Amino acid sequence: MSLHSTSMAGAPSLDRAAWFATLSGLCGSFVAIGLARFAYTPLIPALIEAHWFSAADAVTLGAANFAGYLAGALLGRPLAAVLSNRHALRLLMAVATAAFFACAYPLSITWFFFWRFLSGLAGGSIMVLVATSILPHIPSAxxxxxxxxxxxxxxxxxxxxxxxxxxxMGFGLKDTWIGLGLxxxxxxxxxxxxxxxxxxxxATAPAAEHSLPATSKRSLRVLYGQYAANALGLVPVMVLLVDYVARGLxxxxxxxxxxxxxxxxxxxxxxxxxxxxADRVGFAAAYRxxxxxxxxxVGTLAITGNxxxxxxxTVVLGIFTPGIVPLTLGRIHEILPHDPMEQRAAWSRATTAFALFQALGGYGYSFLFSHSGQNHALIFLCGAAALALALAADxxxxxxxSVAQAS
Known part of the structure; x- marks a missing residue:
């Protein structure tokens, strides 16, 4: 199916099917990542105050979504290989939707954990599949x-x-989950x-890295590490920003x-x-x-209540939470400018690295939060340190x- 047409001037344009596919992709990231992950954050204070869960359990349940995201990043391609991209994406959207309705009933911590995990799995799989399912049908321009x-x-x-x-929330916590589900x-x-x-x-990523130039391989590995550290830096904000303002301050x-x-x-x-x-200064400089x-x-959140x-x-972190995704994709394309297959494989590896450290960070921060007297500043400092290390590595x-080129 070709999802494009050509304008009178010869420039490619999007036809109705292409616009519909783009809308579907937007809906996918909206539901499975925008809502499934981030709607939980402003609910944490209410979950605690309504005595659904303790403060430590509420943060741990937030981390369940991160663990699911890692599983989804690993399982997305095999799932699509079995079902096809279209059917996999439909299934994943349905799973994310079902999770909202299930979370309206806090039957147990295990029940809630299971559905938060599934919502994360849907998000991770959709992140891996959504762009690669749509962009091949779109004109390159x-x-x-x-x-x-x-x-x-x-x-x-x-x-x-x-x-x-x-x-x-004016209708109650249960109805809030049901409303998100609707x-x-x-x-x-x-x-x-x-x-x-x-x-x-x-089902498996193509093109192993051994065929790449040594410089490209090293650049990619540094990028994977930076993207992973970026996850460690963003997790405290994803989970604790609202709770920090609401209860911490x-x-x-x-x-x-x-x-x-x-x-x-x-x-x-x-x-x-x-x-x-990135168009003006290049993806490498923009990422730095x-x-x-x-x-x-993140360091500012740790040291001030102003x-x-x-x-x-908050504005800076809001910009870069989704903005870091196209920057990372663009950086991969800079490193591998003429290898679309390896670009897709590198993006899969980068997403997995982000998901892994997002999950590790979620559980690590949850443990630290519960064993430090719910010290928000300490968690934010850890996130700032991870981002500083990523910058230093760059x-x-x-x-x-530069030394190697000079010699």
Missing amino acids: RRGFVSGAIFLGLGLGIAASGTLVPAL LSLALTALSWFGWPGGIVAP GKGADIGAAYWVLYGLAAIAGPLLCGTA AALLLQAIA PVLIGMA FLFAARR
């Missing part, structure tokens, strides 16, 4: 736009979670017939949710802003700047490469 539209769903989902959750169901139905067919993902759940809305609004602009910056700004922002500074840090690798 329009793939940047379509990719940005797909990832826009992340920011829209974050913003929606921040605006919908406080509104729905929204997810509507978006799943909207996307159902838009997923393109005709491509079956291979004593501002209440409504003010905490307001910061989450700010985070989501910034996230909507993130992919476009990061892509524009992203690491620096994120480290400063509402203005927290707001500024400069160290660049210095070594």
